[in-house]
Amino acid sequence: MCVVIAILEVKNLSKTFRASRLGGKAHRAVENVSFAIPAGQTYGLMGESGCGKSTIGRMIVRLIPATKGQVFFRGADLLAIKQRAFRPYRRRIQMLFQHPSTSLNPRMTVLDSLREPFLLHDLPGRDCMDDRIREHIESFGLQSELLERRTSQVSGGQIQRIVLARIMLLEPEFIVLDEPTSMLDVSVQAQMMFLLQELQERSGVSYLLISHDLDLIRRCSHRIGIMKEGRLVEQNETEALFGAPKQAYTQELIYNFECMKN
């Protein structure tokens, strides 16, 4: 096995949510999760709903603070960086969300949404950003007449593409994909995942793919981690994991998915 450099390494990451009301119990959403993602690869995080997989994604992007643990991105501990110093990383690490219906501001046109990266970061071609945007989204298979529309007039699959196009304007090195296709139809899911794989081959971006669909994860990731109730129960290279699942929970999951196919 050759040595691969990890672009992102998560060590003993934990998150405990405080009780939401008096006398309630604190909820341990994530407990001591560690994994590493090699550069240019996809790491699939699989688990049933409520197992804490989205929380991990949000902690990596620093949308919510972690209770404990470290996240190393190219050797730098992201969680230890001060708010101000973190800003350059906002370009390099991005996140794609689950619900297309709330992923774009309904009061803005698609064009306004796509201008945001230019307003927030010093990107090349800022003077003629509208032209750049037009060119850019056409390479994502979107027609430029979409730009004048509002979110409510655009289908879910197209919104996810628009959001992805916006993310790619920033040229990130790492993207957290939080159930990017769970609200989409199968044919649109196939288009989306195909596009993501194409981008990976072209630009070498790495993904953390979070999903509850084992078939999807198997198809799209190089390495897989299985989560249950906040813990990482098993992780391995994709084919090794499916060839010889060690944990009972993994076996049960695989069985449940195979069940439907026969």
Added chain:
Amino acid sequence: MKKFLFYCALTILIAFIFIGIFADLIAPMDPDAINMANSLASPSAEHLLGTDHLGRDLLSRLIYGSRSSVFIAFFATGCTLLLGLTIGLVSGYFGGWADQLIQGVVNIFQGIPSTAFVVAVLGLLGPGIKSLLIAIVVSSWARFSRVVRNQVLGIREMHYIEGARAMGGSNLYIIRRHVLPNILLPLLVLIATRIGSTVLTVAAMSFLGLGLRAPASDWGIMINDAKLYFVNDFRVLLAPATCLTLFCLSINLIADYLRDHLDNDADTARIL
């Protein structure tokens, strides 16, 4: 139909504002000119709506009355908006201990019914425009900020807020570009209803002798003046009451239309 009513209401409201601003030019007579010889006169060519018990021109008093009502209503609502919006935004957007603290204070201020609050503050500060403004703002900012906070709480969970944060947008940027535009419509409804209730409060306080004081021209004072004379001549009461009702009606229609629009917005989002 709804749209027609809305435009009617909007025209009436704008007319009131216009009349209020240009009262000096529009009013045919001096509203305070007393002419005891001509008291309680019926409408005539000289006095289009007749005169009151002191012989003052009723129409001119109505026109000057809309000035004080409109001015106080808009100014007080503006102050409430500024205070309530800021506090509500901070409380809803940032959450945490600031939210808890603010909500504690809001709960206390909401613990006293608003009319009682206004009256008490006025009683302690003494009557007058300034104390009226203070009383209205102090008694209504809490409810206002609560509504803003609840709206913001709903929006804070949306992916586009998270997306903007992940792209490196500062809090100020996110509030300006994403939060404010999305609470605008509910905010407009809130402002409309507040203006309506403020006009009512001002009239009520003036009526009780706690707000503006006679001989100022104000609808509430006119109703108060009329209470001894309306038995014989209902006109002196009807005129200010109609103005007040018309103003409230236009506000209610506008708020109703905006609220419908709000639902439609949500509906289209759901269907597609």
Added chain:
Amino acid sequence: MNDTLRYIMTKIFLAIPILIGITLLAFGLGLIARGDPALARLTVDPDYIPTEEEVQALREEMGLTDPIFIQYGRWISGVVKGDLGESYLDDKPVLSEMLRLLPNTLLLSFMSLTLIVVLGLLGGILLVVFQDRLFDVIGRILSIFIMSVPGFCLAYFMIWVFAQKLKLLPTSGTEPMTAFIMPCLALALSSACLVARLLRSSILGELVQDYALTARAKGLRKSQLVFRHTLRNALTPSVTHIANVFGGFLGGSMITESIFSIPGIGTYALTAINNRDYTAIQGYVLFTGFAFVLVCLLSDLICSYLNPQIRLGRRV
């Protein structure tokens, strides 16, 4: 059941800091406004000019030089014992005066409450049942019009019609009982219309929910659907609104009480204000605040009964 009990206890527990906050607010308002009572007392006789020493001595005697929180403590310990102080005006104890006038206010409030509940609920349901038909359209236009007539205009209009022209009802006082009819209408009519409209829109909102589809698929007719399923879920906003209004009534409705010359809490407060009677105002703020908070507490409990999700600790 355990969860329900815990919810009720939590609600009551959370009301305590609010009540304490209201005492602070009432005390603070009094403090800001009263000026220097010692100076005021010494200058009652306009011919006598007190020396600075005399004023200071009286201040100390009255406890005004103590730190504010000690003064608050003194005041609050009186409040707990049921002593809201004596009126500046006639030296009568504030609390017993208010309790003497309370029955009239209570009677008026409860009559208005009944009217609002009956008219509002009935109106709301009827508007839904006849949705988009003539009754609904006329009802909505009429209700928005009535909502817009201020209570005191309505009061004078009714006096003019029923008392002056038709001579059906007495204009003022508390005797006979028919004297309460007009004040009650003046207070309740606009709120009743508002409740009807509110209920209509919340029932319509519930009718497009997923569970209403399941219920219709069972074979329920629209009226059955409204009464058996949606009404209960749609009541919450109306209940909260009614509680707000009713809590306000309990604090006395100054305008209505003064127009119809009903001696109640409202007229008491009005006299106090016109005479700058700060102890009485302080007591009045405290009283209305407490009444209001208790009514809101009650409405919270009713809502939690209507919507078990609230009381069983789940987020709604």
Added chain:
Amino acid sequence: MDIRVEDLYVRFATLSGDIEAVNHVDLTFSQDQITGLIGESGSGKSVLGLTIMGLLQSNATVEGRIFLGERELISLSEKDLCAIRGREIALVAQNPATSLNPSQKVGRQIEEVFRLAGEGKVDSTRRTHELLERMGFSDSERVMHSYPFELSGGMCQRILTAIAVAAHPRWIIADEPTKGLDAVVRNQVYDTFCMVKEQYNVSLIVITHDLLLARKFCDQIVVLYSGRVLEINTAQAIFNNPRHPYTQGLIASLPHLGMRPMPGFSAAFTDQPSGCVFHPRCPYIDEDCRKIEPKLIPVEEGSVRCHRYS
């Protein structure tokens, strides 16, 4: 009793123009069979189901005819429809979490069906108990006294199914029964439906975008796209030998069958292409496809709407 849909056309009036959700559909759902209506969002499959039940919202215009045996449903009055709903055709609505009344105990919501059928209070309670036990709830007493939000999504789904079968209808329309459920729960739903099919002798229409469920559970499959039927065939034939290019593309999109994407997007409701609705995305596009809308052509045991088979 078969359900026959003849030339059904459903249009919604919305602010942004009319939406033609179901476009001249002819279908027969045969008795004792499980028919799967598959299609992606915007294909009109849920609207079709609700039209059969007469449960569309008031901004819908319905044309055409729907027969339940000899009775025509669209022309029936609301009162007569109420007698059919629940007792002859029942519905399992989508989103189990929100499809039960949140402020009523589950037991009462099931009892209500028995009460509507004219049974007494005691009998209804007893039969609710039996029904819940049949549905695989071992502690039916506790479940009956629970509120819907105290139960998991899978349990709510089973309660919805219980409500549907309670009055022994001939037909059950299940709308997206597996949407948003985890694999384990999805298998449970499948088991429940198999049980219902066996024990209640009921015919089913399953509306779903879950191709695997459709393949495993259904006898007959109807593929919908943009409000039109593109292909009808047995489940076996659809998956082993898909004829319509859209069906082929759909199956190839499944993750474990290659996940090869189809080009383009579904047409928006407001501007539908001329000719064949699928032609902008079709790899076998022809001159006719752009101009002439193809008819449903019988091929072996099924039928397909494509010029290539004429």
